[in-house]
Amino acid sequence: MVPPDRRQATPSLRPIFDGRGAVTPDDRVTLVNIAFRMLGSANDAEDVVQEAYARWYGLSDEARREIRSPTAWLVRVTCRICLDQLNSARVRRERYVGDWLPDPLPDEARWTSAGKSRPGDPAEQVSLDDSVSMGVLVMLESVTAAERVAFVLHDVFDLPYTEIAEIVGRSPAACRQLAASARRHLRSDRRCAVTAHQHRDVVSAFRVACEHGDLDGLISLLDPQVTVRADGGGKARVALRPILGAQKTARYFLGLLRNKFAQELTEENVNGCPGLVSHVNGEVNGIVAFAVHGGRITQIWVIVNPDKLHAWREPGP
Structure with missing residues (x-):
């Protein structure tokens, strides 16, 4: 929200x-x-x-x-x-x-x-x-x-x-x-909605923990019942079923970053809320949106279907 x-x-x-x-x-x-x-x-x-x-x-x-x-x-x-x-x-x-x-x-x-x-x-x-x-x-x-x-x-x-x-x-x-x-x-x-400033602080801390491989730091930012849903549309490799729980979620994101050494995360607004944009070799390859309640992340949505990223990418020649 x-x-x-x-x-x-x-x-x-x-x-x-x-x-x-x-x-x-x-x-x-x-x-x-x-x-x-x-x-x-x-x-x-x-x-x-x-x-x-x-x-x-x-x-x-x-x-x-x-x-x-x-x-x-x-x-x-x-x-x-x-x-x-x-x-x-x-x-x-x-x-x-x-x-x-x-x-x-x-x-x-x-x-x-x-x-x-x-x-x-x-x-x-x-x-x-x-x-x-x-x-x-x-x-x-x-x-x-x-x-x-x-x-x-x-x-x-x-x-x-x-x-x-x-x-x-x-x-x-x-x-x-x-x-x-x-x-x-x-x-x-x-319920338990946070301000835009608080939302951004949590997302920023999530990015820093991912980049430093800080498993415990990531877990501390996640609600114990956090859910991750990913949309690859059959055109990008993602988890096909929701990921449930703080431990699995934290390991999932750290694993994603380990698999793509050239990946860079930047903080940008997604649908009007603070989120993350993933870049590989300078090109946007994924968007991450968050729901934050009570100071912790309760929902994470990952969109990597290339058909849904046109608005984020540079136009062709």
């Missing part, structure tokens, strides 16, 4: 549904932000937004003129496509090699530094706030598709339940219950 002092406000969708207007370039940014929070994948979000625009331009001129708010229409269509994607995602991910984790997002500073930006990459359009922290996105994977849509639209984008009901195909009262159910799942992970 992003600590309380790191949270930022996400623009409300209410004005979009209350007013008129034409399709604008800013609409794509809004739609990508919605779709990413729904799906946890920048590429999938872009595909959904492209499909929504294709449906818009597939309408006749007369049909488009009759739509009071084109942006609201695009939001509804984007959300419905996301809902369909979410309902089929669990089936697709059963064929995924190992754990599937949401995309890691770089901080804005990486986009604006020279040579780092990839023009048109949808990840660049995702605003970083509490709702895209790795902890929230992972927790949202555990709720139903309808719960996720209701929670994201209401709690993140401030959309009224009457509008959500039209998207989800349920009553406003049912949508209220869906969002409340998702909220209960997330609330349990907010």
Whole structure:
């Protein structure tokens, strides 16, 4: 989770549904932000937004003129496509090699530094706030598709339940219950939250202990029930099952560093929270995100699937 002092406000969708207007370039940014929070994948979000625009331009001129708010229409269509994607995602991910984790997002500073930006990459359009922290996105994977849509639209984008009901195909009262159910799942992970400064201190100490091979130091930073999940997508070698416990976790990370002598760890924000970026021979080969509660690391997510690292790498020639 992003600590309380790191949270930022996400623009409300209410004005979009209350007013008129034409399709604008800013609409794509809004739609990508919605779709990413729904799906946890920048590429999938872009595909959904492209499909929504294709449906818009597939309408006749007369049909488009009759739509009071084109942006609201695009939001509804984007959300419905996301809902369909979410309902089929669990089936697709059963064929995924190992754990599937949401995309890691770089901080804005990486986009604006020279040579780092990839023009048109949808990840660049995702605003970083509490709702895209790795902890929230992972927790949202555990709720139903309808719960996720209701929670994201209401709690993140401030959309009224009457509008959500039209998207989800349920009553406003049912949508209220869906969002409340998702909220209960997330609330349990907010207990004992630490500040951004405390989170960064723990991550920094973790990096130093890894680099010095300090097994005892690593163990002291880990919750006894810490869990590590790794996403290699079948394209990079990782543990295919979660690693449980402080001893196994500490030995796992020390083993990773021993196997790659040219590996360098740098501290960078991942999805708006302090994390680590692994470099081998100057190229990013992995991202590590953390959940910190009560001063200790409780969850670690390792993403080494190269398909999920495009936003972190220098563009090609």
